[in-house]
Structures are given as structure tokens and as C-alpha cells.
Amino acid sequence: MSKIQSIVTSILTVLEVTDFNLLQNNGPSAAQVVNHLHFHIIPRPAGSLSWLNNESVKRVHISTTCQDELCLKIKEAYYKYQEKPVN
DSSP states (O other), X not given: OHHHHHHHHHHHHHHTOOEEEEEOOOSGGGTOOSSSOOOEEEXXXXXXXXXXXXXXXXXXXXXHHHHHHHHHHXXXXXXXXXXXXXX
16 A cells, blocks of 8 residues: 555656545456456546546547656656655
8 A cells, every 4th residue: 555655646746636536446346357456546636526427537548658758757756756755
């Protein structure tokens, strides 16, 4: 969970949002497709509707170049966050 917290902090910093959903699907009836434990981190912009409302669920398609740039920024934020001393 501490790694998830670090990853979430990095993603939210890069995307400049403060809210998120943390989702874990467990079993086929709960929409688990990949048969191992993993978490979905879903950033939520201010004022967005509940993710349970289908009208608010929109996929954003970005180019491979933008994906790579975003991934690099998140990695940089993650490692920067890791360097900070923990009180």
C-alpha cells in the first residue's frame, strides 16, 4: 500500500488533480479479467461526477508519444517523491 500511495501521489502531481478512485476487481463477476491482484488508479478532476455514473465514464485516447511523455513525467515524479525523507 505504501508503493500505491507513492504512485498515486506521483500521478496526481503530474496531472494536477487531488482526487482519485482506487479500484480492485476481484473475480469474474466483479469484472476481473487479469487473474492477479492489481489496482486501478483513476484520477478524478475537480467537479467530475461519480465514476459509478456511466455519463461520467469517458475514455481518453492519447497518442503513443503522449503516453510515453506522460509515463516519463510520472516516473520522474515518483523517483523525486522517493528521495524525500519520510518523517
